[in-house]
Amino acid sequence: MSLENPFQDPLRFERRVPECAMVIFGANGDLTKRKLLPALYRLAYERRLDAGFAVLGISRTPMSDDQFREKMLASVKEFLEDSPFDADVWAAFAQGLFYMPGDIDNPAIFPALEARLKEIEAARHTGGNVLFYLSTQPSQYIPIAQGLGAANVGKGAGWRRIVIEKPFGHDLASARKLSDELHSAFEESEVYRIDHYLGKETVQNILAFRFGNGIFEPLWNRRYVNHVQITAAESIGVENRGAYYQEAGALRDMIQNHLSQVLATIAMEPSATFRPTSVRDERSKLLRSIRVMKPDEVLQNTVSGQYGPAHIGGEDVPGFRQEQGVKPDAQTDTYAAITFFVDNWRWAGVPFYLRSGKRLPKRVTEIAIQFNAAPLAIFNGGETTTAPNLLILRIQPEEGISLKFLSKRPGPGMKLRPVSMDFNYGSSFGERSPSAYETLLLDVIIGDATLYTRQDMVEASWAVVDAIQHVWDETSFDFPNYASGTWGPKASDDMLARRGHVWRQP
């Protein structure tokens, strides 16, 4: 019988974190420097990691362990947000940082990795638990998985898990191929497809809001909800990702993964328990209920856009086609707006409008649930109000929830005015929210896959997106069709207007 830790106190302590070593492929890359190491350091600062926690970084760049530590120290200091830096905590944490230069294309790297992991396990008591984090180009996912499998790396007393970043393929077929290759070395339960949107506090709070309260869920259906708008707007352009983005586009880059997952969280059925399988089953079921558009429906229910140049705030900003690495006649969508329908009893006939774009007026991600108007307008001389009840779930930049409703204006007569009841996540709880990467890294170390995407979910969202992408690929769009700094193409407003709706201005 295995021994249980007798000192746990779930009422007061944070979640249990087992010992492990984390192998980061692409350890010299941006993601490692900007997100992973700052998040790991922050977890160490919060006393959330095992004392022997170790990181083994791998990339092509020749470096010693000490040079890697120095480099990561600089990154942590630069990219640590909302957190103090403590030299002593870093010194203890850095003892567990190791580095191994190597080329993924060289098969010898994997047996060498195995030997290095054995050394680390002996020195740091990591118990044979190994987390592989692929912070590399997606094209390297399959070679790494194959290499790990062929060399039997990390198979021992402990568990092995692998984390991959999006994109999980570029269409349904490639997503399936990627999964098949990963499964040659890892079980599906060992594969963690990270979607950092699901790690955001407010996205998790959607579940608490919906299933922790009794008053909202009865309204959460086609009878009371008029429509749902999900917006993920960025004010910046493609920056230095022009070459990558040109091949991806907003539909693949945002809608297929982040926004589909948000939609699934908003619309899924209550799960019987909060266990990972149960929650993910419901998300998956919802994704499979999204109506796949027929080719002749696509142009009616979708809008593709691309930003053009503009003069914003006294500065000239380039159009997408003028960005570095982008072809002058690129047909890439930097804006995508889609009308989805969920074909189940709860949501039949309710439009879910999703939009995502670059170079929009501001950076904001939010979900707006618009409820049906009161059945009879008895105030304001019988005029229907122009301010519908709205529930707004703000995901970024200021996480929170607002409920808009009508109230009588003080004074004589029955004049109504909209008022807002706000709940601001940060200020209400008065404490720092963990970053999405902190949450998700802790989850994978603990083995909690609730907030990770499963293969069937990936395939379901690709099936929906592929149907749109195929039509878009065969269409020649008259790009650019929106100026930088605006809320996207006029066709997007027209798409909503056809059903009597308008986009909210966040």
Added chain:
Amino acid sequence: MSAAGGTIAPDRILHDMADLWVSLGKQGEGDAGVLRACSMTLVVAAEESDDAQAIGETLAALMPEHPSRAIVIRFRSEDQRSLAARVFAQCWMPFGHRQQICCEQIEITASDASLPDLAAVVLPLTVPDLPVILWCRSPRLFLLPAFSQLAAIAQKLVLDSAAFGDPAAALGDLCGAAAAGPLLADLSWTRLTRWRELIAQIFENRAQLANLPLVSNILISHRAVATPTTAYYLAAWLLEGLDKIGAHPRVQFRSDGGEPAWRLSLVELRAQGRPDAIASIALAAGPGAAEVKTGGLVSKALLPALTDYSLMREELAIPGRDPAFERALAAAAKLALS
């Protein structure tokens, strides 16, 4: 507001509070509305000599996370019955100075002699349908015979055994209160959370966990001359955990001297015949830092500053039973008396 003859009418206080909200609403007309927030009634019983400003600052800090109707009762040791009250609001602006959130506060001054009258005054002032938490900052008040009437209106009574003179007697008194009255919390137990969490985290590692049944000696060093309640609690909790896996070590308390008296400076788990401790946590030289040694690895953990705010914040987040504390209290009282 103080009525003639040293009495106060709850209805009058409630009326004053309603006026206060109207007045706040007028100040916040236009875009800057006022939101009223409340998740509990927090009653604070304190001595008149207690630092009023510090209590106010603690309540203000607690409000954003635990918005409450706060009722602060300040007692003076006086035989004549006297009561007085005033109402005001604590407001803050979390939405970029656009909208205020306010919580109401009632301050009552009372003589010891009026303690039997207070439950009838406080009960109508509590917010309906929400929990009532009573934070008693004075052992003297807790030990007054009529205090139990006030405590009876609360779902949870928060005390600090570190403020009691005799730790062993304090644990006995708390055991008695736990058996008789509302749910009990002791801030001396709350002070141990980070220590306990560090210990628990060490044994999440299976290699370290395998050593746990070998523990034969526990050393707990503290600052006080007499062993403080925190040390008894920690020992009781460790012994309970070790008992579950069949280990029955000897506990040794050691005084290192210094202030504050309740602070622990070292906890060490040792196995017979082994030169190094299986695990040790020692306060490091830096402020709020601890050095954790286990399995040849040394790490440093930052321990957050323990203030009235941080301790109450943790306790207010646990409105229900705390079985680990209840077991530790009973065992610590036995240990202290043995």
